[in-house]
C-alpha cells in the first residue's frame with residue numbers, strides 16, 4: 001500500500017510552505033524566549049493544520065492519520081518545536097474518543113481552529129514511568145471534584161486552554177491503576193496555577209511547565225469517560241503518542257543524514273573531500289542503512305495503523321529503536337561536521353539537542369522494553 005497519494009503530496013507541499021514562510025524565519029527568536037506566539041496557533045487552525053482528522057460536524061476534515069503523519073514528518077525535518085502533534089494527535093483524541101457529546105461540541109471546534117490548545121498532565125515530581133503511582137487526587141464533593149496535587153514537564157502547559165489531567169479518584173492499594181480518572185481542567189479556574197516555563201536541553205521553543213492544583217474545584221461533568229478507567233484510556237492512547245514520536249525521530253534522522261551528506265561531500269581536508277575517507281564513507285553507509293531500516297519499519301507500522309491493525313509490541317519496538325537510532329545518527333553526524341556541528345548557527349546543533357528528548361518522552365526506551373518483554377512472555 002502506498003501511504004501518500006497526490007492529495008497528500010499537495011497537503012505536504014502547503015504545510016512545508018507554511019513552515020518556511022510563517023515559522024522557520026522566527027524560530028530562533030522563539031527558541032530564545034522559550035515560547036511560540038498564540039497567533040501562530042490561530043493561523044495553523046485557519047489553514048487546516050490542526051486536528052485535520054476531527055469529524056466535519058465538529059469543524060475538522062475527517063481525514064485519516066496519514067495527514068497527521070505528514071505534519072509530524074515536516075516538523076521533524078524542519079526541526080520546528082511547536083507542539084502541534086501533542087495538541088492534535090496526543091491530547092485532542094482523548095476528548096474525541098471518551099468525551100460526551102456536550103464535551104465534544106464544546107472543545108473540538110476550538111481545537112481545530114486553534115482558539116484552544118490542549119495539554120496532558122500525567123507526570124508528577126515523584127513519578128513518571130510508573131503512572132499508577134500518581135498522587136494528584138480528585139475528591140468528589142457533590143457535583144464537583146476537589147483536586148489537589150502537582151504535575152511537571154507539561155508540554156504546552158502555559159499555552160493550553162485546558163489540560164486533560166490524570167488523577168486518582170479512589171485509592172486501591174492492590175491495584176493502584178484502577179483508581180485513575182481523566183478530568184478536563186480549564187485554564188483560569190480557582191486553585192489551578194501554572195509554574196514558569198522550565199528551561200530545557202532541546203525543543204526550546206516548545207514550553208513545558210509545572211501545574212499546581214490547590215483545592216481546585218472542577219464540575220463532575222468535566223470527567224472524561226468513566227471514573228476509574230483513566231489508566232486504560234492512557235495506555236490505549238499512548239500507542240498513538242509513541243507512533244507520533246517514532247515518525248518524528250525517523251524524519252529527524254533522515255534530515256540530519258542529508259545535511260551531513262551535503263556537508264561532507266563539500267568540506268575538504270588533506271586535499272580531499274571529508275566524505276572520500278573510507279572511515280567516513282563506512283560511517284555514513286552504516287547510518288544510511290540504519291535509517292533505511294527505520295523507514296521500512298515506520299512505514300510498516302503506519303500502514304498497519306491506518307488499516308486498523310495497530311500492534312502495541314511493534315510500536316514499542318519501533319519507538320525505542322528509532323529514537324535511539326536518531327541519537328546515534330545525531331551523535332555521529334555531528335562528529336562528521338567537526339567544530340561547525342557544535343555551533344548553534346549551523347542547523348545540526350539544534351537537531352542534536354532535540355533528539356535527546358525522543359528516548360524519554362512518550363515512554364522511555366526502558367519502558368518500551370518492559371512492554372515488549374511482557375508481550376514476549378518473559
Ligand SMILES: Cc1cc2nc3c(=O)[nH]c(=O)nc-3n(C[C@H](O)[C@H](O)[C@H](O)COP(=O)(O)OP(=O)(O)OC[C@H]3O[C@@H](n4cnc5c(N)ncnc54)[C@H](O)[C@@H]3O)c2cc1C
Nearest residue numbers: 120121122123127128129153154155360361362363364366
Ligand atoms: C520535553 C519533555 C516533555 C514532556 N511532556 C510531558 C507532558 O506533556 N505531559 C506529561 O505528563 N509528561 C511529560 N513529560 C514527562 C515524560 O513523560 C517523563 O519524563 C517520562 O515518562 C519518564 O518519567 P520520569 O522523568 O519520571 O523518569 P523515571 O520514571 O523516574 O525514570 C528514570 C529512569 O529510570 C528508568 N526506569 C523507570 N522504570 C524502569 C523499569 N521498570 N525498568 C527499567 N528502567 C526503568 C527510566 O527509563 C529512566 O531511564 C515530558 C518529558 C520531557 C523530557
